[in-house]
Amino acid sequence: MPSSYPRRNRTPGELALAAALVIPIVIVMGGLVFWPLATSVVDSFFRIDPMKPGTPFVGLANYGALMADSNVQTAWLNTLAYVAIAVVLETIGGMGAALLLNRVKHGRQWLLAITVLPWCLPPVVNAIVWMWIFNPSYGLLNHALLWLGVIDSRQVWFNDRATALFLVSLVHVWRMMPLTAVILLAALQSIPRDLYEAARLDGAGPIKSFRLVTLPLISSGLAIALSQSTVFAFNLFDEAWILSGSSLDTRSVIIQVYLTAFQNLRFSSGMALSILAMLASLLVSLIYVLRVYRETRYD
Amino acid sequence: MRSLISTLPGRIGTVLAVTLLVAWSLGPIYWSLVTSLTPPLNLLGAPSLWPQQITFEHYAKLFGATSMSQGNAVQSVWPQFSAALANSLITSILATIVTVAIAAFGAYAFVRLEFPGRDLLFVAVVATLAIPAYTVMIPLYRLMISLKLIDTYTGITLIYVSAFLPLALWLMRSVYQAMPISLEEAAWLDGAGRIYTLVHIVLPLSAPGLIASAILTFLNAWGQFMVPLVFSPTLATKPLTVLIPEFVTRNYIDFGLMNAAGILAIIPPVLLVLFLNRYLVSGLMAGATK
Numbered sequence: 001m002p003s004s005y006p007r008r009n010r011t012p013g014e015l016a017l018a019a020a021l022v023i024p025i026v027i028v029m030g031g032l033v034f035w036p037l038a039t040s041v042v043d044s045f046f047r048i049d050p051m052k053p054g055t056p057f058v059g060l061a062n063y064g065a066l067m068a069d070s071n072v073q074t075a076w077l078n079t080l081a082y083v084a085i086a087v088v089l090e091t092i093g094g095m096g097a098a099l100l101l102n103r104v105k106h107g108r109q110w111l112l113a114i115t116v117l118p119w120c121l122p123p124v125v126n127a128i129v130w131m132w133i134f135n136p137s138y139g140l141l142n143h144a145l146l147w148l149g150v151i152d153s154r155q156v157w158f159n160d161r162a163t164a165l166f167l168v169s170l171v172h173v174w175r176m177m178p179l180t181a182v183i184l185l186a187a188l189q190s191i192p193r194d195l196y197e198a199a200r201l202d203g204a205g206p207i208k209s210f211r212l213v214t215l216p217l218i219s220s221g222l223a224i225a226l227s228q229s230t231v232f233a234f235n236l237f238d239e240a241w242i243l244s245g246s247s248l249d250t251r252s253v254i255i256q257v258y259l260t261a262f263q264n265l266r267f268s269s270g271m272a273l274s275i276l277a278m279l280a281s282l283l284v285s286l287i288y289v290l291r292v293y294r295e296t297r298y299d
Numbered sequence: 300m301r302s303l304i305s306t307l308p309g310r311i312g313t314v315l316a317v318t319l320l321v322a323w324s325l326g327p328i329y330w331s332l333v334t335s336l337t338p339p340l341n342l343l344g345a346p347s348l349w350p351q352q353i354t355f356e357h358y359a360k361l362f363g364a365t366s367m368s369q370g371n372a373v374q375s376v377w378p379q380f381s382a383a384l385a386n387s388l389i390t391s392i393l394a395t396i397v398t399v400a401i402a403a404f405g406a407y408a409f410v411r412l413e414f415p416g417r418d419l420l421f422v423a424v425v426a427t428l429a430i431p432a433y434t435v436m437i438p439l440y441r442l443m444i445s446l447k448l449i450d451t452y453t454g455i456t457l458i459y460v461s462a463f464l465p466l467a468l469w470l471m472r473s474v475y476q477a478m479p480i481s482l483e484e485a486a487w488l489d490g491a492g493r494i495y496t497l498v499h500i501v502l503p504l505s506a507p508g509l510i511a512s513a514i515l516t517f518l519n520a521w522g523q524f525m526v527p528l529v530f531s532p533t534l535a536t537k538p539l540t541v542l543i544p545e546f547v548t549r550n551y552i553d554f555g556l557m558n559a560a561g562i563l564a565i566i567p568p569v570l571l572v573l574f575l576n577r578y579l580v581s582g583l584m585a586g587a588t589k
Contacts, residue, residue, distance in 0.1 A: 013493075014412050014413065014414075014493075015414055017408070017412060017493055017494070018408045018412040018413070018414035018417075019414065021404045021405050021407060021408035021412070022405055022408050022409075022414070022420065024401045024404075024405065025401060025405045025420075025424060025464065025468065026420070028401065028457070028460055028461050028464060029423075029424050029427065029461060029464065029465075031442075031461075032435070032439065032442075032457060032458060032460075032461035033427050033430075033435055033461050034423075034427075035438075035442075036435035036438035036439045036442060037430070037434065037435050037438075039438040040434060040435060040437065040438050043438065096316070097320055100313070100316050100317065100320060103313060104313065104317065109576065109577070111317060111320070111321070112576065112580055113572050113573065113576040114320070114321055114324050114325060115320060115324055116572060116576065116579065116580060116583075117324055117325070117328070117568075117569070117572050118324055118327075118328075120518050120568040120569075120571065120572050120579070121328075121522065121565045121568050121569075122521060122522035122523075122524070122539075122540050122564055122565070122568070123522055123524060124522070124524045124540040124541075124543060124544060125540070125543070125561040125564050125565055126327070128543065128544065128557050128558070128561050129327045129328065129330070129331040129558065129561060130327060132330075132331070132334060132554045132557070132558060133327065133330060135554070137343075138342060138343055138346070138554075140330060140346055143345065143346050174323075174327065178324075179583065182580060182583045182584060183583070183584070185584070186583075186584035227429075231429060231431065234431060235431045235432070235433060237433070237524070237525050238524045238525065241524075242544055254431070254433050254525075257433060257436075257437075258433075258525070258528075258529075261436070261437045261440075262440075262529055267437050267441070270437050271437050271438070274431070274433060274434045274436070274437065275434065277431060277433075277434070278430055278431050278434045281429075281431055282429060282430075285429065
């Protein structure tokens, strides 16, 4: 973090004022994020279970039990599917929307407002709206596909695991794509116009100038968008929970954490799993950031 | 110099793409609105994109004292619905005020004041943006139980503040960094103190950033589901997001009622987008590009 202003002598009372302004942040973040995070790490090596006496040190036993648990394995696979589908669709859709918004001249503010809207709504309401669309008997999806002749009988969408995973991801993508679009739009708007002019004079077509001018210059925005999509998809809870509850077919890692900790009251096991989820999410984000930077730097 | 022929397909393509984007973004919301205005029996028939017959009975179920359901008079859900609506508003507004206030003053210290550990503290706080909020839920639950803050406005608000403060702080810091220091220096030369300058000169000039942080915090708090699912077990603090899905668990799913409740729950976000979208988008962009 570079300091953005020149160093000067501290005025008297500056330290006291700084302390007064920063202490609320230290208390809130320390007490409600850093302290719980630290206890989460420590407690994941103990057995903390209100149903069992004592809290003995168990080493890596919680982690070992998680590796062996087939429900946990399924939850990991589901979450990986969510991350893969969501990141791909959000990036493609968000890029398309950003390029379009960057191109539209009349009414851009309105189109932007419409694009951003799904991100602003409560995820629970989004999931309920889509649940009605996916309803096997009366839902719009079945009616529309029947009418178009794509299917010849009504489908119970959530009976098939792959379809269920895709539909849950789709609801998530509907909510999160606007964020990718806005991040990429901000990056696109920072590209100087004359670069495209120069590329055109050099005989580059639209695809070539996208690859040679646009992509390298939005790489940092793209890395941010990718890691945002990843972190949010790793955290997927609301959509899967509303659309099919604790069903193993669509159960994400975070739902597994919730069930373990708050329904089965195996606190330390839940903490171990949530730490693994955090590490996985951070790791995948980091890989993107590094790769995107490396592959798009031409200097 | 492009000819009309080469731009015409491009224009048609743009129009098609805009139509697609609008349909994708608004379609589901429009469909929910249509559903909430359709009589229950018509919901079981072939859907029509335009309501054949408009009814307000789903909304009446939410607002009325009693209502008719499948021919029987049933107790209305207004007592629960109004309590949850009030809870949603109170927790979201409280969280917004506290978060923006702490961020507005704290970010100033991170930009204009020098103190030991300044950059380290800032990086540590902003780094928590990358940590899934749910990682700390379990220890937080035990902490809140020991503090007796489960199912209280104080408890929920504190959790929201800790979750949304990093983004607001990041945003306000970028706002202050972009502000020329000369204005403040002029005030100091006139003998104004630090706090006077901050309150009377810096904060008014930062109004767009403050509005953006407030909108982002409010929207995040308004949409929260898992935090209140754990920390708001009763209607003392239960918000709409937790109450509405409970309409499902009755003996049958009343989709008209759920869509009507959903439409009411999206009114505050929709109003924010309609009237303050400029600030919202600038906030999202600032959060992403710095």
